Amino acid sequence: MATLQSFTDWIADYAGVVRDQADYLTDLDRAIGDADHGANMARGMGKVALLTEQEEFTAIDAYLKKVGMSLVSNVGGASGPLYGTFFLRMAGAFTGVEEAGVTEVAAGLRAGVEGILARGKAEVGDKTMYDAWAPALEAFDSAVGSGSDLAAALAAAAEAAAKGRDETEGLVARKGRASYLGERSRGHIDPGATSSTMLLESAARTLA
Amino acid sequence: MIGIVVVSHSRALAEAAVLLASEMTDPDNRPVIKVAAGLDDQTFGTDAAAVSEAIAAADGGDGVLVLLDLGSAVLSAEMALEFLDPEVAQRVRLSSAPLVEGLVGAAVAAGAGADLATAADEAEQGLVAKTQHLGTGTPAGGPRPDGPGEGAGPLSDADGGDGASAPGASGAGSASAQDGSDGESLTAQLVVSAPHGLHARPAARFVREVGAHPQVRVAVRNLDRGGGAVDARSLTGIATLDARQGHRLEVTATGPGAAVLLEELARLAGTGFGDLEPPAGPARTAQRAGAPTVSPARGPARGRAAAQGPAPGDAGSSTGPTFGLDAAVGRVVRADGRVSLDSYHAGDAVHELAALDRAVQQAREELAELVTRTSEQLGADEAAVFDAHLAMLDDPALQDPVRDGIRSGQSAPEAVTTRTAELRQQFEGLSDPYQRERGADVTSVGDRVLHALSGGGEVRREAPGILVVQELDPATAVLLDLRETLGVITVGGGATGHGVLLARARGVPVMTGAAAVRDVGDGTLVAFDARSGRLVVDPDLEVRGEFEALLADRASARRRMLEAANDPAVTLDGTRVLVKANVASVDDAGLAAGCGAEGSGLVRTEALFGDWETAPSVAEQVRAFERIAEELSGAMITIRTWDVGGDKPLPFHPQPVEANPFLGRRGLRAFRDDPSLLVDQLEAVCRVAREQRVRVMFPMVTTVEEVDWALARLDEAAGRLPEERPDALEVGIMIEVPAAALRPESLSALLDFVSIGTNDLTQYTLAAERGSPTVAELADVADPAVLRLIHETVTGVAEGVDVCLCGDAASDPDLALLLVGLGVSELSATAASVPAVKDALRRVTLTDLQDLAARALRADSAADVRELARRVGSSQSAS
Structure with a gap:
């Protein structure tokens, strides 16, 4: 069961990962974008990580909502509204939930990914973060369907996201800054899919 | 404020x-x-x-x-x-x-x-x-005519293949120097040189090219039709431009790479967006002319093998169980777009979008497979239909609204159904018939996606059945799985549509225009006999027994016929009738030989080279004609010169749009202004005639002056050879215009033969378009009025002139008997029907047939004639 503590652990873990991997993410973005993804994410998550020091949270949904708003205002690039929307929508799914089991997390992830989809209007194959999220969500659901617990489902989701992330390498970008490059965007992993995979990997480590 | x-x-x-x-x-x-x-x-x-x-x-x-x-x-x-x-x-x-x-x-x-x-x-x-300022200001612009009159000079040479007026090479070059900024916007004017306008294939090509530059936004306007600009990424958008040959398009491209894209589009415009593209020709030579006799994929009778091999209907036979029987009893398999989604469980938007993605991917793979199979079996031209389906599948005009629909709460099937219905309506509102037909393509693409959504694998039928379709298109006809298709019933559509002819040529029983099965559900038992036109839905035991007996009779008769396929057709009283086959490819010729055809009474050259983008050279034509003659073991072949126009467009000889093309410049008429293609072909014929037994015939002849003109062209062609025109080359014309049938003597005075084209003769005599389902019943070759024209021809030709017949009527054994009774001395039928026609002839006396003909000429209706002919035909075969 994931408690408020699990969620704050998740965010703290992810903030650490992003900080450590900021240069890597920026390098990925340099190849096909504007070389700011790592810096943006590190800045945004840095602010988010401070939330628990500035304020006392008592509910998962309120916390996640704050995470979302903080990302919206502090990331800067397209990831701001995208991750922001993810957490804001996810927050909505946890209203009144104190301990999230596999069902609640499934609903939360789904709401969040729908938010990303609505915001970014991306499709599978556009070489965006959705290429990691779509298979992740499917893997999560199918793990749940076959009786897995939260830990196993999250692990499966993270694994599927990583596979989706790797597959963006062969794709031509059709959304975002990278789409300006057309064919030249092929051969590079999408930074957004990479940071999304990291978020799921963090979840697998902390939420269950 | x-x-x-x-x-x-x-x-x-x-x-x-x-x-x-x-x-x-x-x-x-x-x-x-x-x-x-x-x-x-x-x-x-x-x-x-x-x-x-x-x-x-x-x-x-x-x-x-x-x-x-x-x-x-x-x-x-x-x-x-x-x-x-x-x-x-x-x-x-x-x-x-x-x-x-x-x-x-x-x-x-x-x-x-x-x-x-x-x-x-x-x-x-x-x-x-x-945009406008830079568009006019770019060096790429060149002279930009403000109206059609002023622009007539540089723009009217679309036929020459140089359709693009802008940007020129240097213009594009200097434009690309400014490349790289986000807002760059360039305008070019292109002229549509594709013969049929921006129809499916060139439009798809256009969209694909634009799609290869995702960062450039492209808007297109049709300057000649007016109307607003459309998104060039959308096939539907392009279609709504209704752009015909000669129309001027204004293309505005914005974004990095705009100049490069415009240059590329201008180059494509010069090739008619692929419709006039040169490299396809030689490649096809290799495939067509160089192919082995009969490719296994092609079909049913397998030429010689069929004559000696297992009887049709035997398990393991490569032919269908009802091959050539013209009748079938079986369960209905509907293929007219009804996909059952009853068991579909819709999920939320994310789930539905993922389901849509998977379904689209499956549809994409199926279509890619179809493109490959069709181009192997039928040629690139037919495969282009599925290429267009592919483009349509990925058209943002289809997918974007579907995705929006899903995001706003529709299930994937609902969204697909809604959008395809809307699109179909849009297409059907267009003025160009080519474009209107794309409405059916949209539905087909939508159905494919729905089928994939319903969890179905590739559209396959589990058990042999009778396929019920609205209309039978050529691609479906050629892809019919012969072991699983007992027969085909079309709800609409005439009996002489190309798909129907193709399926019949493959031996599949086809019943056309059967409105009675419109609402018959999947799995319903149906029995039909295409020869008598009898169709019974849900037959009781007795009727089923009748049909089973009929099928058994025909199957044994069929076996007998196949065994004797290579024997000549001689009537009981000793008259020999030559039975030849109509061929449209080297493969056809191989099949015809296997079915016992004694040469070819009609080589359809426009079909033989119909998928070539540029005209074949003389040498290429010689090679193809020789191959056909060789397949037929040196028997006489009758080469019909290019028969273009009407419903037979030829990519390398585009015709202007006419309000009524069947009454326009078709056949020989299409070459009066510029006979160069015709003379080249005649030269090829003369060259082949030095080694092979060859006839040449001119289609769509109406007047004596036309015969003289055609003969002069033949002399012109023969003049290019070192020696004289080969003596053995026989020359004739088609009799397919009522006027020609009424004056055969003057027309044939200088000829060796005439050949009656019953399909056109019928449509012209009865003023009923052959392809139109609404008047299909009227357009019956058995109508006594048509028979009288045939009678006029047979009795009126000049002394010593052979009267042959190469229409579809020759493929119907009963009608073939009647035609011989009327005095036709040579028949050219579909390959698959040759054994049956020969068999029918062997069981009658010429006197019987002359008697039949005399009665038929006096009959009141086509139905009466068919009944008379059926009685003679079946009474003989029952004996």
């Missing part, structure tokens, strides 16, 4: 833009302009919360126009709307105008008291003005 908000990644950029706009507005009437840009003074980025605050601050109650730069600015602004009080949000407009130009335009308009919509329009105009 409305308020304005500027959203940008850079605060400095936004503030400078506001200063620039402010300079142009009256200080006393300046709208409120708020900035939400950058995370701070130095850090690039956008913040949805800040945008929402800026909007709230700029809102004075009259609405707010938001101008944005790129990427996250758009996402943040959209998100900001969600943060706002809905009442405020509904009076906020996000502008797609370019930031600086849009801001200036909007600020000026707002200062002048414009409302939100007007200011938003004004902002958008900022781009249009620049």
Whole structure:
């Protein structure tokens, strides 16, 4: 069961990962974008990580909502509204939930990914973060369907996201800054899919 | 007054833009302009919360126009709307105008008291003005005619293949030097040189080319039709341009790489967007002329093997169980788009979108497979249909609304169904018949996706059945699985549509125009006999028994016929009738030989080279004709010169659009202005005639003057050979115009033979278009009026002139008997029907047939004639 503590652990873990991997993410973005993804994410998550020091949270949904708003205002690039929307929508799914089991997390992830989809209007194959999220969500659901617990489902989701992330390498970008490059965007992993995979990997480590 | 908000990644950029706009507005009437840009003074980025605050601050109650730069600015602004009080949000407009130009335009308009919509329009105009200015100003533009008259010179040479007036090579080169900026916008004018306009294939090609440059936005207008610009990424959009040959398109491209794309489009325009492309020709030579006798994939009778091999109907036979029987009893398999989605469980939007993605991918793979199979079996031309389906599948005009529908709560099947119905309506509202037919393609693509959504694998039938379709298109006809298809019933459609002819040629029983099965469900038992036209839905035991007996009789008769297929057809009283086959390819010729055809009474050259993009050379034609003659073991072949027009377009000899093409410049008429293609072909014929037994015949001849002209062209061609025109070359004409049938003597005075084309003769005599289902019943070759014209021809030709017949009537054994009774001395039928026609002839006396003909000429109706012929035919075969 994931408690408020699990969620704050998740965010703290992810903030650490992003900080450590900021240069890597920026390098990925340099190849096909504007070389700011790592810096943006590190800045945004840095602010988010401070939330628990500035304020006392008592509910998962309120916390996640704050995470979302903080990302919206502090990331800067397209990831701001995208991750922001993810957490804001996810927050909505946890209203009144104190301990999230596999069902609640499934609903939360789904709401969040729908938010990303609505915001970014991306499709599978556009070489965006959705290429990691779509298979992740499917893997999560199918793990749940076959009786897995939260830990196993999250692990499966993270694994599927990583596979989706790797597959963006062969794709031509059709959304975002990278789409300006057309064919030249092929051969590079999408930074957004990479940071999304990291978020799921963090979840697998902390939420269950 | 409305308020304005500027959203940008850079605060400095936004503030400078506001200063620039402010300079142009009256200080006393300046709208409120708020900035939400950058995370701070130095850090690039956008913040949805800040945008929402800026909007709230700029809102004075009259609405707010938001101008944005790129990427996250758009996402943040959209998100900001969600943060706002809905009442405020509904009076906020996000502008797609370019930031600086849009801001200036909007600020000026707002200062002048414009409302939100007007200011938003004004902002958008900022781009249009620049586009137009640079479009006319680019070196690529060249002379831009303002009207058709003035532009007639450079634009009217579309036939020459140089359809693009702009940009020229140098123009494009210098334009690409400015490449790389986001807002670059260039305009070029292209002329549609594709013979049938921007129909499916060239349109798909156009869209594909544009799609290869995802960063360039391209809008196209048809200058000759008027109307607004459409998104060039959308096949539907392109289709709605209704662009015919000769129409001028204005193409506006914006974004990095615009010049390169325009250059590429201009090059494509020169090839008719692939319709006039040269490299396809030689490749096809290798495939067609060089192919082995009969490719296994091609079909049913397998030529010689069929004559000696296992009897049709035997398990393991490569032919269908009802091969050549013209009748079938079986369960209905509907293939007219009814996909059962009863068991479909819709999920939420994410699930539905994922399901759609999978279904689209499956459809894509199926179509790719179809393209491959069809081009192998039928040729690139037929495969182009599925290429167009592929383009349509990925058309944003199809997929985007489907996705939007799903996001707004529809299930994937609902969204697909809704959108395909809308699109089909759009297509069917177009004026060009080619484009209207694309409506059916949309439905087909939609059904394919629905089928995939329903969890179905590739459309396959589990058990042998009777396929029920609305109409039978050629591609379906050629792909019918012979072991699983007992027969085909078309609900609409005539009996002489190309798909029907193809399926019959493959031995599949086909019943056409059977409205009775319109609402018959999957799995219903149906029995039909195409020869008598009898169709019974849900037959009782007795009727089933009758049909089983009929099938058994025909199967044994068929076996007997096949065994004797290579024997000549001699009537009981000793008259030999030559039975030849109509062929459209080298493969056909191999099949014909296997079925016992004694040569070919009709080589359809326009079909033989119908999928070539450029005219075959003399040598290529010689080679193809020789191959056909060789397949037929040196028996006489009758080469019909290019028969274009009507329903038979030839890519390398485009015809102007005529209101009534069947009464227009078709057949021989199409070469009167420029006979060069015809003379080349005649030269090939003369060359082949030196080694092979060859006849040549001219289609669609009406007057004696035309015969003289055609003979003069033949002499002209023969004059190119070192020696004289080969003596053995026999020359004739088709009799397919009633006028020709009425004056056979003067027409045939200088000829060796005439050949009656019953399909056209029938449609012209009865004024009933052969392909039209609405008058299909009228267009019956058995109509006594048609028979009288045949009688006129047979009795009227000059002394010593052979009267042959190469229409579809020759493929119906009963009618073939009647035609021989009328005095026709040679028949040319579909290969598959040759054994049956020969068999029928062997069981009658010529006297019987002459008697039949005399009665048929006096009959009142086609139905009466068919009944008379059936009695003679079946009474003999029963004996």
